[in-house]
Amino acid sequence: MLKPVDVLLVGVGGQGTILASRILAHVGQAAGYDIKVSEIHGMAQRGGSVVTQVRMGEKVFSPLIEEGGADVILAFEKLEGLRWLGYLKPGGTIIVNDQSIYPVPVLAGLAAYPEDIAGYLKSKVRGAVVVDALGIAAACGNIKAANVVLVGVLASLLPFPEDEWLEALEARVPERFLEVNRAAFKAGYGLGTGGQDPGVGCGPAAGTR
Amino acid sequence: MRELLTGNAAIARGAFESGVTVAAGYPGTPSTEILENFSRYDGIYAEWAPNEKVALEVGIGAAMAGARALVTMKHVGVNVAADPLLTAAYTGVNGGLVIVSADDPGMHSSQNEQDNRNYARFARIPMLEPSDSAEARDMVGLALDISEEFDIPVMIRITTRVAHSQGFVDLKEPAPRPLKEYRKDIRKWLMVPAFGRLRRVALGERIERVAAYSENAGVNIVIPGDPKVGVITGGVSYHYVREVLPGASVLKLGLTYPLPAGVIRKFAAGVDRLIVVEELDPYLEDFIRGLGLPVTGKELFPDTGEFSPGVIRRGFIAAGLIPEEEARPVRQFDDMPAVPARPPVLCAGCPHRGVFYTLRRLKLVVTGDIGCYTLGGLAPLEGMDSCVCMGASIGMAHGIDRAAPGLRGRTVAVIGDSTFLHSGITGLLDVVYNNGDTTVIIVDNGTTAMTGHQDHPATGRTLMGRKAPAVDLEGLVRSLGVARVRTVDPLDLAGLEEAVREEVAAPGPSVIIARRPCVLISRQAGPPVTVDRETCTGCKTCLKLSCPAISVTDKTCSVDPVSCTGCGLCVQVCKFGALAAAEGGGNGA
Numbered sequence: 077m078l079k080p081v082d083v084l085l086v087g088v089g090g091q092g093t094i095l096a097s098r099i100l101a102h103v104g105q106a107a108g109y110d111i112k113v114s115e116i117h118g119m120a121q122r123g124g125s126v127v128t129q130v131r132m133g134e135k136v137f138s139p140l141i142e143e144g145g146a147d148v149i150l151a152f153e154k155l156e157g158l159r160w161l162g163y164l165k166p167g168g169t170i171i172v173n174d175q176s177i178y179p180v181p182v183l184a185g186l187a188a189y190p191e192d193i194a195g196y197l198k199s200k201v202r203g204a205v206v207v208d209a210l211g212i213a214a215a216c217g218n219i220k221a222a223n224v225v226l227v228g229v230l231a232s233l234l235p236f237p238e239d240e241w242l243e244a245l246e247a248r249v250p251e252r253f254l255e256v257n258r259a260a261f262k263a264g265y266g267l268g269t270g271g272q273d274p275g276v277g278c279g280p281a282a283g284t285r
Numbered sequence: 286m287r288e289l290l291t292g293n294a295a296i297a298r299g300a301f302e303s304g305v306t307v308a309a310g311y312p313g314t315p316s317t318e319i320l321e322n323f324s325r326y327d328g329i330y331a332e333w334a335p336n337e338k339v340a341l342e343v344g345i346g347a348a349m350a351g352a353r354a355l356v357t358m359k360h361v362g363v364n365v366a367a368d369p370l371l372t373a374a375y376t377g378v379n380g381g382l383v384i385v386s387a388d389d390p391g392m393h394s395s396q397n398e399q400d401n402r403n404y405a406r407f408a409r410i411p412m413l414e415p416s417d418s419a420e421a422r423d424m425v426g427l428a429l430d431i432s433e434e435f436d437i438p439v440m441i442r443i444t445t446r447v448a449h450s451q452g453f454v455d456l457k458e459p460a461p462r463p464l465k466e467y468r469k470d471i472r473k474w475l476m477v478p479a480f481g482r483l484r485r486v487a488l489g490e491r492i493e494r495v496a497a498y499s500e501n502a503g504v505n506i507v508i509p510g511d512p513k514v515g516v517i518t519g520g521v522s523y524h525y526v527r528e529v530l531p532g533a534s535v536l537k538l539g540l541t542y543p544l545p546a547g548v549i550r551k552f553a554a555g556v557d558r559l560i561v562v563e564e565l566d567p568y569l570e571d572f573i574r575g576l577g578l579p580v581t582g583k584e585l586f587p588d589t590g591e592f593s594p595g596v597i598r599r600g601f602i603a604a605g606l607i608p609e610e611e612a613r614p615v616r617q618f619d620d621m622p623a624v625p626a627r628p629p630v631l632c633a634g635c636p637h638r639g640v641f642y643t644l645r646r647l648k649l650v651v652t653g654d655i656g657c658y659t660l661g662g663l664a665p666l667e668g669m670d671s672c673v674c675m676g677a678s679i680g681m682a683h684g685i686d687r688a689a690p691g692l693r694g695r696t697v698a699v700i701g702d703s704t705f706l707h708s709g710i711t712g713l714l715d716v717v718y719n720n721g722d723t724t725v726i727i728v729d730n731g732t733t734a735m736t737g738h739q740d741h742p743a744t745g746r747t748l749m750g751r752k753a754p755a756v757d758l759e760g761l762v763r764s765l766g767v768a769r770v771r772t773v774d775p776l777d778l779a780g781l782e783e784a785v786r787e788e789v790a791a792p793g794p795s796v797i798i799a800r801r802p803c804v805l806i807s808r809q810a811g812p813p814v815t816v817d818r819e820t821c822t823g824c825k826t827c828l829k830l831s832c833p834a835i836s837v838t839d840k841t842c843s844v845d846p847v848s849c850t851g852c853g854l855c856v857q858v859c860k861f862g863a864l865a866a867a868e869g870g871g872n873g874a
């Protein structure tokens with residue numbers, strides 16, 4: 077009996093949530109899971125929120141995770157992590173990229189971007205992981221790999237072997253970006269498992285629990 | 286091979302596997318990716334038509350000629366295609382004809398959430414409703430078989446959640462299928478009243494036969510369970526029911542027009558209490574009630590918005606079928622700080638922005654239309670007064686002009702290039718023909734941006750990637766009889782404003798074509814604008830542009846160098862010269 081895994085990936089259009097969900101689904105498929113992935117891509121390119129739900133289990137019916145049902149929320153942006161927090165299962169984990177992208181009402185001074193979201197999340201969710209994915213990705217050679225840093229952290233919390241993730245990465249990332257993304261993944265993975273892989277060399281451990 | 290496919294990719298795959306050789310459609314979320322996926326298969330033909338009506342007519346022709354045909358559109362597209370649809374039910378088909386209607390409960394990206402199941406009943410055509418990708422693939426083949434067997438077009442009705450969710454599909458290879466022979470038969474295809482009457486009677490008989498088939502259709506399935514409660518459902522709601530109320534008896538309806546009265550009666554007889562779970566209208570519920578069966582549905586589940594497991598759980602709690610304690614809190618975190626919304630906005634560098642800034646400045650009444658540019662109607666730009674349906678802007682402006690002398694000469698219509706070709710041409714013809722004075726601005730970004738940059742008759746390329754003649758918009762509007770036609774660069778605010786002032790004041794119809802390619806396509810990013818913090822007074826005028834690259838911090842404005850494309854609009858609106866386009870930047874300045 078495969079243990080069900082429900083992951084909510086949230087962020088802002090253009091942050092690479094889709095690739096992250098593909099890698100996750102690839103690993104799940106290799107492990108023999110039934111999978112459903114749901115995403116709403118209406119206005120993603122116009123700076124709106126993007127949400128991808130990945131559900132894995134013996135047999136998955138609903139493509140949607142119920143409120144209070146996500147095992148993990150992988151937030152590519154802090155405000156989005158906060159927005160979707162109600163979806164987290166009691167005892168679930170949130171991984172949040174320490175990046176703020178101001179929505180237009182905030183830019184225009186019509187609304188305030190909440191202060192210290194990371195602190196709030198850490199106070200509410202035991203084991204919340206805050207990651208400087210951009211910094212780590214930059215140290216690995218390309219800030220565009222920030223999404224894969226986050227996938228690395230996610231991988232460290234899920235019950236799949238590291239090899240499967242690396243294989244998925246190979247299958248889903250174009251050849252010429254593979255090197256950087258592998259390093260980004262390992263940096264994230266090392267962070268999640270508590271230590272830094274000395275062989276990776278992607279700068280200082282920027283994560284805090 | 287097993288692949289994780291979206292419902293849309295699965296429909297494309299199903300069409301390919303079942304021998305569809307002609308497909309047509311018009312883009313519209315959540316239907317667009319069906320044709321995009323289908324067009325990549327070998328040995329088929331696929332096209333974007335200028336609108337849904339034409340797309341369906343192409344499909345009817347292809348089916349008449351003996352091919353299997355697929356036509357795709359979003360729910361409101363069926364309104365546009367309704368004229369051929371309702372009579373194609375009479376003519377029937379030769380090769381199979383399937384129309385996909387992609388509905389959008391919850392209006393993720395639509396102006397209404399009409400329930401197109403009503404269209405199947407209205408037109409009297411069979412309707413299939415897949416609940417996930419695997420079913421979506423299978424139902425295309427089934428729909429084509431039903432279409433050919435019963436001589437009738439078939440509708441596949443999906444919703445956003447089915448279209449855009451991925452599930453496993455076991456791929457099959459396509460079976461070769463010869464073109465059916467075309468034989469002239471005017472009593473079947475020439476719908477003059479005398480023949481129409483005959484075909485109307487024949488339609489009744491054909492749909493009766495489908496109803497009989499429906500009683501044994503493999504897509505209407507009973508999942509046996511606790512006889513205390515029987516749930517009748519279909520589409521994606523089925524999955525929410527299975528998940529939230531796993532023990533219940535369930536009748537899952539896959540063929541939802543004509544409905545299998547016998548199957549429903551039998552199911553109802555075996556359970557103590559009958560509940561219908563369906564998104565949007567009480568379509569199943571009304572039918573079941575019409576059979577004289579006691580049933581609950583919309584008292585428990587809303588008739589608007591998209592369902593989710595949470596909505597279903599709350600409904601079953603209200604019905605007393607799930608104990609109150611099992612309610613899941615919507616929010617476990619009461620002291621959460623206020624979370625500002627993240628509304629979609631026009632992109633940094635979007636050429637539409639200057640048009641709406643100008644229209645707002647000139648305090649004009651602006652009838653708008655549908656596309657990315659509709660975002661120009663939202664605060665702080667607020668440069669649009671109305672948006673009803675594709676093409677509505679021009680007719681509405683003319684109506685305002687005829688109705689209210691006080692608004693004459695103060696009203697303009699704004700319409701996108703794809704939308705103008707979809708259904709704006711006839712509106713403009715009306716203005717010209719009836720001696721109107723309306724000014725129309727065509728915001729021409731050279732693509733159908735809103736739905737993901739599809740080609741259209743003015744882009745010079747087809748869906749299958751072939752070069753095509755690009756319609757000349759200036760020539761087109763001139764040929765309709767518009768004498769005053771001018772083309773402006775929407776990033777040149779002074780030139781744009783002058784053009785709008787003159788054309789609005791001028792008698793007779795005018796067309797202004799505001800032309801600049803979509804920034805997401807041209808990727809023409811110049812060096813970013815820089816801010817002189819000494820000169821900036823913090824007046825916030827630049828914020829009125831609603832540009833995601835501009836913000837005000839510490840009382841002066843700043844421009845994000847990563848997202849700024851150097852379009853130069855903010856440089857033009859700054860009264861203090863605090864913003865500067867870098868050398869080589871400022872496309873329109």
Ligand SMILES: Cc1ncc(C[n+]2csc(CCOP(=O)(O)OP(=O)(O)O)c2C)c(N)n1
Nearest residue numbers: 313655656657658701702703704733734735
């Ligand atoms: C009848 C109908 N068909 C399709 C759609 C989906 N849709 C909304 S806007 C649009 C086209 C937008 O293209 P364009 O007018 O060129 O404006 P742009 O988004 O490029 O600014 C489409 C296809 C719709 N709303 N109604």
